[in-house]
Amino acid sequence: MTQKLQTNLDQIVARYPDVPPLIILKTDVQRRGVFYSKAALELLDEAAHQTTGTHIFGARDGMIALRPESLLLRDGTSIITTPTPLDENPYLVDVKDGSPWLFDDGVALEAVDYWPAPDFYAKSSSSGVPMKNIVSARPQRLNIFPYRYCTFWNNNKGCSFCDIVSQLKKGGKELNIPAKLDPHEVGVVVGEALKEPGRFSAVFLTSGSIFSGAEPFDDEVEYYIEILKEVGKQFRTKKFPSQIIGTAFTKKQLQHLYDETGLMSYTADIEVLNEGLFDRLCPGKSEWIGYQGWKKRLVDAVDVFGPGRVNTGLVAGIELTSPHGFISEDEALQHTLSEAEDLARQGVSTVFIVWSPRPHTPLGNQKNASLDYYIRLARGLHALRVKYRLPIGYDDYRHCGNHPDSDLSRLLPY
Amino acid sequence: MLQVSEELIDLIQNRAVVKVIATLDERGEPYAVPAPFLQWSERGELVHLEPLEKSATNRNLLRSLWFGRTVSVTVYGPLGESFVISGHPIKAHICGPLFRHYYQQLRSIIHDADLSTAWIIKPISITDETYSRVKIKEEDEFPFSVHLDRLRADHYTTERILS
Known part of the structure; x- marks a missing residue:
């Protein structure tokens, strides 16, 4: 510098x-x-x-x-x-x-x-939608957002930091972004994207939670499967480098998702590693799955995807928000890393994003944590990956780029 | 900007010339490997193509960029020309037009190759280690290191020993 x-x-x-x-x-x-x-x-x-x-x-x-x-x-x-x-x-x-x-x-x-624009950004789908509104890009990752709504907001129990619904309203209106993607069209765009040499090294999917189905979240799982099957047609291998950030699914749902698709890694964001705060800040997740249930499902996912192929994400800083959050950063850090270690010893990695308070969200008028806190958190989560030898290649600087802790893991030989 | 001779640039650009890149690992120990795809850029920088993300060299180059360590490149030509270039990794290209150029170049050389990173290394010093040249300089500057049998009256040589 x-x-x-x-x-x-x-x-x-x-x-x-x-x-x-x-x-x-x-x-x-x-x-x-x-x-x-x-x-x-x-x-x-x-x-x-x-x-x-x-x-x-x-x-x-x-x-x-x-x-x-x-x-x-x-x-x-x-x-x-x-x-x-x-x-x-x-x-x-x-x-x-x-x-x-x-x-x-x-x-x-x-x-x-x-960020350089990929070649396919200049093209439109057969239905006339700009391809970048169907599949977007990070420097080496294809982003698919199949469903831009989260049903936890149906009874106003969306996460307190989340603006997915207000963004959907703006995006749909101002940018001609479809709320729900056509799986076939997604496959076609991915095929187009893959024509660019050396550009992409992973496919990524995330959407809002969909709690409907014979079992809760079956519809979400089936929708992911539908999309991933179309995407999979573009590859010569059954499995291809890919990540999903989904709801915490049951083991049966996870096995189904794994068996039916090319998916290689799985993420279910717990958002905050404290049960009381999870209940308050993520009331929809709490209502449908619960904190302990969420953790259990993450651990179950290791049996399906393998160690070092499952992780969870934190919106770091919300654990310090008032009136229910930790008062001191030391206490928040100690608690968060202790919970992260409980997951790590069972094969689940934890990554964080720096919470960016967004307007029109319940926590939007609060401040995020200090830089010192975020650096200590990054070091702590990285140290857990070293201690338990957890690779994070599916969620690193190349594929996501939003986690200071996994940036540190670039130096690891695994 | 560092002055670089045409001779050295030609050697670097010649794929038949042996090039070795040496980096430091986390313990500060040197780690040297062949760098067959090393090349000179129009901007006066070295470009090292690292095919593998998790190779020791790739991680060491990153460590050097992050913490300001130097790396060195040795170039050894067919006529014994030898140069050691030390430099700083200043940029890791993982996408964009330059990356794409080198990705395609590497794949045209090696079947089904991949490219992790196109590293840009800014040279900070160049040392000519070509024996025939260094020998003369050394013997001029350090005449007391020369073995006397080489200076015997009946020793015939066409080489210049001590001026």
Whole structure:
């Protein structure tokens, strides 16, 4: 990094010499968000770069506008950015020597690249929908969001940090994004995407929970199977590198999902590793499955997908929200890592995203945690993967890019 | 910018020339492997193509980029030309037009190859280790290291020993 660093960032870099400064910077950018200057936006070229609008969740400033989808650092790590109003003190993306750079307090910190647009973004499906609204991309991952609604919101029991439904309303209206994808059309777009040499190394699916079916969530499982079967037609191998973030399914459902498709890894986000907070902040998940049930199903999934092929995600920072969250970061960290270890020793990895409070959500007016907390959490989760030898290749910098803890695991030989 | 001779650039670009990249592991121990796809870029940087994500070299290059360590590349030509280039890995390309270019290049050379990362290494120093040249310099600068039998009155040589 060049020149003088912002004081807090500088202190954290000095405090944790085992953590790469680039990952600390990335984490802080996720924590504070970014604001794109006019000059930075002028560098944006829709033909060459990915622009915002295709994602299932919204931005911190609540806007859908033409902006870079996200950023790449020079180590290949992504920063999944959240455009943030200037009065919330975000990092600034501005221009230096004709290229985009991250700035803080007027100091140029790091050069960044906008995510390159894949070839298929320029094309439309046979039904006339832009292909990028059916399947989107990260630097090396194909994103499929089959269903942009979550039925936990039917009785207003969606997760307290989640804006999936408001984003759906905006996306459907402003961007012509279908709420529910046609599996055949998904397969066709994936086939088109695979024509680009060297671009993609994983297929990823996630949608809102669908609790309907003979057994709860059977419809969600069947829908994933339908999509994955169409996607699977594009590959010559039965299994292909892939990840799903779904609801915590029963072992029977998981086995069905595994046997019927090319799926190779499984994620069910528990969001917060504390039963009381899970009940309060994720009331739909609590009502239908429960905290202990969620954990059990994650562990059951290891029998189906294998150790090192199952994980869960945290929206880190919500455990510190008032009025029911932990008062101290030390206590939150200790509790979270203890629960994560309980999962790790049974073959389940834990990753986190930095919580970005979104407007129009119940927690939207609260602050996320300190940078120090996020770095300690990243080190702690990484250390558990080392201790229990859990690979995280299906959810690393290359395939997701949203987890500072799995960035650290890049140095592991497994 | 570091001055690089045409001779060295030609050697680097010649695929028949042996190139070795040495990196440091987590214990600080050196780890050297052949780098058959190493090349020189128009920007005056080395490009190292690392096919495997979890190779020791790929992880060591990342460690070097993250923590500011140097790596070194040895180039050894058919006529005994030898150069050691030390440098800093400054960028890991895993996508985008440049990555695609090198991905296709590698696949045109090796059947069904994959490419993890196109590493950009900025040279910071170049040392000429070509024996015929270094020998002259050493004997001029350190004449007391020369074995005397080589200077015997009846020893015939066409080589220049001590000026």
